[in-house]
Amino acid sequence: MKTSEFIKQFNELDMPYGETHYKMSATKEESFACGIVINVFKNNKFEVTAARLPEGANAWDFYGGAPFSPKMLEFMAELAKTPPEEREEQPKYVILNGLPRHGTCYYFFIDRRYGQLIPNNVDGAGIEKHASFSEEWLHDCKKMLTPELAAAIDMMTVTQERAIELTEKSKHDDLD
Structure with missing residues (x-):
């Protein structure tokens, strides 16, 4: 799975339990350690970082107790299983x-x-x-x-x- 595909598909999913004022969002991470980061937003303001997949890693780091739906976890597992060199699209x-x-x-x-x-x-x-x-x-x-x-x-x-x-x-x- 390509990183861009993961971000697009993950960001289209709804929060588990139908929480309306929370939103989970995946993006490329530039600051901490390149890779993918999933952040939770409350009322469109950053709340907490829920998970990270550092560049080159094949396992997610989870933070706090943010709820992930089975579909979210499925996408996350698929990205983690993809070899790092196949995640990025060549320019x-x-x-x-x-x-x-x-x-x-x-x-x-x-x-x-x-x-x-x-x-x-x-x-x-x-x-x-x-x-x-x-x-x-x-x-x-x-x-x-x-x-x-x-x-x-x-x-x-x-x-x-x-x-x-x-x-x-x-x-x-x-x-x-």
């Missing part, structure tokens, strides 16, 4: 061929066979499927290119999230 990248315009992302695909850049475009909805590449794929492809072209690729590469953001923002270009 994706897009090689931009200029700034997106009118909701269209212009990008390059690398033809590894001939060591060439192939210009292409896709609407914003297709970026993830057609224009995004893993870091490993980019690294392997750049080996087929001249050093100058590989350096240029580095300058044109942005994260998938940034490409989507720029493309969404460009939908309103004609309103400027």
